[in-house]
Amino acid sequence: DDFDSYILNRLSDIIHSLLVTYTDSYLVYFDTLVPHFYALLQSTRSVSDRQWALCVFDDVIQFTGAHSHRYSQFFLTRMAESLADSSAEVRQAAAYGFGVMGMNGGPVYARACAEALPPLFVMISAPDSRSVENNTATENAVSAVTKIFKYNNSCVDNIDKLHQIWLSWLPIYEDTEETPHVYGYLCDLIESNNPVIIGQDNSNVPNVIKLFADAFAKSSIEVNSVVGQRMILILRHVQTIPSIFQTCMNVLTNEERQALANALNTPASTTTSPQGGSTNHFMSHHASV
Known part of the structure; x- marks a missing residue:
């Protein structure tokens, strides 16, 4: 056999x-x-x-x-x-x-x-x-x-309705061939202001940022990959809304906080350029919060 x-x-x-x-x-x-x-x-x-x-x-x-x-x-x-x-x-x-x-x-x-x-x-x-x-x-x-x-x-x-269940399955971290597909799609949903993913009045954003931090902490997404750079763009946008960003920080472990800080401080790779440019509109109608 x-x-x-x-x-x-x-x-x-x-x-x-x-x-x-x-x-x-x-x-x-x-x-x-x-x-x-x-x-x-x-x-x-x-x-x-x-x-x-x-x-x-x-x-x-x-x-x-x-x-x-x-x-x-x-x-x-x-x-x-x-x-x-x-x-x-x-x-x-x-x-x-x-x-x-x-x-x-x-x-x-x-x-x-x-x-x-x-x-x-x-x-x-x-x-x-x-x-x-x-x-x-x-x-x-x-x-x-x-x-x-x-x-x-x-x-x-x-x-x-299915997106809600899908989100509950994250994080995934073991199969790094598959993680970019999953986190790339999460970026798609965030960039299109999907109400299920963002939550009412951005209530779900801290959970999403925790998923990002977990992905960077476990190296299931490389910071300088295309998807990693898309995630950083989204993080930088959340940083511009201090009240939400602080709530996000409060739900993270020390390890996740450190991974997020490292990711945000990593210079962008010259070999990859993030796809999609709709991040500017993400949460824009809440920018005055």
């Missing part, structure tokens, strides 16, 4: 490289492999078989976008069922798949993305979802929901 797992690992690496290089023009060759990976996805197969099969389909979705939909009959149902798998590795691969579906799949996957939200929410809300063995899978699920909200939400109802 270890040998089989090694072979599958190597094979998925090769397919990954081919997809990165040739994108959808590789699919004519992948067609012949689909029945084999479909067989590996079945619930009777080992954890590693199911995990690697999901990883291969994840790559197909990520690197060929809507072209991957031709295989959806082979992986979609099993990917959704795998969100409730007893293995964290299988759940993680399934959650990542719905994330790339949201980000790269386009409108053909809009319905599938919306239908994946309930099982993703169940996975994230499970009592032991933040245990050591489950946390990475859970953070992948949080990121998947984020990508669906940001890129593929045309079939999602009541997104503002």
Whole structure:
């Protein structure tokens, strides 16, 4: 079984490289492999078989976008069922798949993305979802929901109500591949003055700033990254409203306060420039507070 797992690992690496290089023009060759990976996805197969099969389909979705939909009959149902798998590795691969579906799949996957939200929410809300063995899978699920909200939400109802639940899942810190997607989306919502995130009369801003401080304290977001610089711009804006900024400082631990001070004192990187310029309007109607 270890040998089989090694072979599958190597094979998925090769397919990954081919997809990165040739994108959808590789699919004519992948067609012949689909029945084999479909067989590996079945619930009777080992954890590693199911995990690697999901990883291969994840790559197909990520690197060929809507072209991957031709295989959806082979992986979609099993990917959704795998969100409730007893293995964290299988759940993680399934959650990542719905994330790339949201980000790269386009409108053909809009319905599938919306239908994946309930099982993703169940996975994230499970009592032991933040245990050591489950946390990475859970953070992948949080990121998947984020990508669906940001890129593929045309079939999602009541997104503002869902934003409230989404915010309660933060912070995330372990999977630094995924943290920029999540905190970048948090910046999007703040910059657009989303009432759920900002709160009435800015009441939720201290909680948001605490999330920023936690991200910097745990290095889950690098200060000089694109998202880190967006967060700093937002922090500087909050600093211009002393009463709110003081309330923010009062809810932070010493470690978080220090991380925030260090972040605010770090010179901006010359290699990254923050995206979006709407920060100037953030909370502007409360600027006289």
